[in-house]
Amino acid sequence: MKSQNAIYAQSGGVTSVINATASAVIEASRKSKKINKLYAGKDGIIGILNEELIDTSLENSSDIKKLMHTPGGAFGSCRHKLKDVNQSKREYERLIDVFKAHDIGYFFYNGGGDSQDTSNKIAQYTKDAGFPVTCIGIPKTIDNDLPYTDNCPGFGSVAKYIATSASAGLAKSKNNSAPHIILLPEVSFNEKLFLKKVKEVVKKEDYCVIVVSEGAKYKNGKFLADAGTVDSFGHKQLGGVAPRIAEIISNKLGFKYHWAVSDYLQRSARHISSQVDLDHAYAVGKAAVEYASSGENAIMPIIVRKKTKPYSWEVGKVALSKVANIEKKMPKNFISKDGFGITQSCKNYLSPLIQGEAWAPFEDGVIQTASLKNKLIRKKLRNFKI
Amino acid sequence: MKSQNAIYAQSGGVTSVINATASAVIEASRKSKKINKLYAGKDGIIGILNEELIDTSLENSSDIKKLMHTPGGAFGSCRHKLKDVNQSKREYERLIDVFKAHDIGYFFYNGGGDSQDTSNKIAQYTKDAGFPVTCIGIPKTIDNDLPYTDNCPGFGSVAKYIATSASAGLAKSKNNSAPHIILLPEVSFNEKLFLKKVKEVVKKEDYCVIVVSEGAKYKNGKFLADAGTVDSFGHKQLGGVAPRIAEIISNKLGFKYHWAVSDYLQRSARHISSQVDLDHAYAVGKAAVEYASSGENAIMPIIVRKKTKPYSWEVGKVALSKVANIEKKMPKNFISKDGFGITQSCKNYLSPLIQGEAWAPFEDGVIQTASLKNKLIRKKLRNFKI
Secondary structure (H helix, E strand, O other), rough: OOEEEEEEEEOOOOOOHHHHHHHHHHHHHHHHOEEEEEEEEEEHHHHOOOOOOOEHHHOOHHHHHHHHHHHOOOOOOOOOOOOOOOOOHOOOOOOOHHHHHOOOEEEEEEEHHHHHHHHHHHHHHHHHHHOOOOEEEEEOOOOEEEEEEEOOOOHHHHHHHHHHHHHOOOOOOOOOOOOEEEEOOOOOOOOHHHHHHOOOHHHOOOOOEEOOOOEEEEOOOOEOEEEEEOOOOOEEEEEEEHHHHHHHHHHHOOOOOOOOOOOOHHOHHHOOOEEHHHHHHHHHHHHHHHHHOOOOOEEEEEEEEEEEEEEEEEEEEHHHHHHHHOOOOOOOOOOOHOOEEEEEHHHHHHHHOOOOOOOOHHHHHEOOOOOOOOEEEEEEEEOOOO | OOEEEEEEEEOOOOOOOHHHHHHHHHHHHHOOOOOEEEEEHHHHHHHHOOOEEEEHHHHHHHHHHHHHHHHOEEEEEEEEOOOOOOOOOHHHHHHHHHHOOOOOOEEEEEEEEHHHHHHHHHHHHHHHHHOOOOOEEEEEOOOOOOOOOOOOOOOHHHHHEEEEEEHHOOOOOOOOOOOOEEEEEOOOHHHHHHHHHHHHHHHHHHHOOOOEEEEEEOOOOOOOOOOEEEOOOOOOOEHHHHHHHHHHHHHOOOOOOOOOOOHHHOOOOHHOOOOOHHHHHHHHHHHHHHHOOOOOOOOOEEEEEEEEEEEEEEEEEEHHHHHOOOOOOOOOOHHHOOOOOOOOOHHHHHHHHHOOOOOOOOEEEOOOOOOOOOEEEEOOOOOOOO
């Protein structure tokens, strides 16, 4: 098997450790005998369609190392879902044109469920079209909703951020059991029971810390804060659940409140990334290249938990066809009886994922990040209208 | 001068370093020959009015040290402003009753502008009433709006949090100049100019990071997101300026957006406190007790900047009468010509305040905090209705 070029692309919302995966893919590709040059899609798959390919071989190895502590998406990201093949072949044909023009034999796509689906479709389409490209999906999502993998890189750091912030909000005497209430997407929101619980906690503790998932919804399926808009994956765009909950509490109980929305504050918080999460993010990137180099195709590296206490793990793999478009839900035994909290089983699961404070170098008071050249290679094809 | 007991109380919104001040007040009081026991007001001045006094002498010194890395208000806080003496003497009389009952000779009040005003009034009232209590105000506010002091403890850590988060949000190639736009309370919001600037930045950088002060307002004085409610100091309660700006951008320019609200996420972020800020917070607490012990009254310790580069500072003092109810504005030469950013002078001022990463010990993935007993002393007076 002759060596070919490869493309790596980032997709969806970034995490504080997604660039650790990028760092691993680049370092492993440089070592692989099967891979010549590794290109990165500018702004994810959009850059591939536009033939905007960043030549990562121009970056020096110290900058690639710095990606380990650089939050955000080093090459840009996007939320663009390819149409179904049966609906429109146009984008797939374009991808093949780009792959052919630049002798691409490997495609690494770093994202959540939709990206795994996309990788799987491209693997199938390029094979059917007689220009087979090895496609490896690399897990990344703060939502932790990919199946088969024990957890998704990016999630552990957000869990650490939220756990630290929520419990730190009001450090009081003795039993600081904040957050007191967690509203999960898996449990239908019942306003009456919720308000009763808030009242109880405030009576006992003088205050109440509530963590709300943006996916929290009523029994009828309506989101608590349905903005009515959809993103390009066709998902409903959410936001504003915090002020909605604050409003309910203020109107019905008359309590004072503060609300915060973590959004990109949590996604970009590399200063409080979990070391275990960072290790996972690097490991799946490295494994992706190694699997591809050893002839694997249409798979996704996964994190396999070998033991919870003391924590041990290894990297495994699963076929993309099994992962694509399947959303893992929170196990029922992770949710407390009253639906407003998590069980000891859940805490046992979460605990290893937030361990370790991944050091990041600061300079002049702020985190030092990689400064990549991100130079595009010369285009060979005509422009394409997405 | 015989030795007497003292009371320390926290007021207003907490910061990630307010307990460093508490730690200093407790440690210095233990050393002071003028101070017998140091009590802490439970939930600020409300606790003093309710005769709910925490006996800090029961806390061991290792827990007092742990306050250095414990965010939030260790003894609770409140937003309660005493009425003007001419309007109602009732609360002042009650304070004197409590002070007399517990042999209080010193009062340390840790807060912003309103708290300095309160301290000043109590100093005057107790003197006039023939039971003079030494009142020292200790600066604390993330708003950085107290006069005379170079900066307010609590502010530097929030500046560090925002600088790190805003610049980390989208770590791109080369010139990462985020945040690109800052909306300050000192500059009237002009929607047309703002949208023009957003368009320019997005054209050049593909994205635009905007930091908005909750105090941002229109030319007519109306806040961008006026919730129409007021807190107990009579200040308008604000919130929701981020979704408001997002809405304007979406409606007028059609751009996609993400918004976050830092609120208590920044106030409680002890994991990214500035070392300089922590040092300041400790220093003003220590100085407060030392000034009081040496016979000073009705003053506030301040941070005096001796030099910006290399940074050096010392603690000074100012009369409370000069501080009370004066809100320091951002100097005009700190604001860029177009009003959407800060000048080099401002950056020079800010830079020393965000230096150093104040280490905090983690245990099991989250910050380790002090676990105080917070035991109340026996009441001697009748109940009081606030």
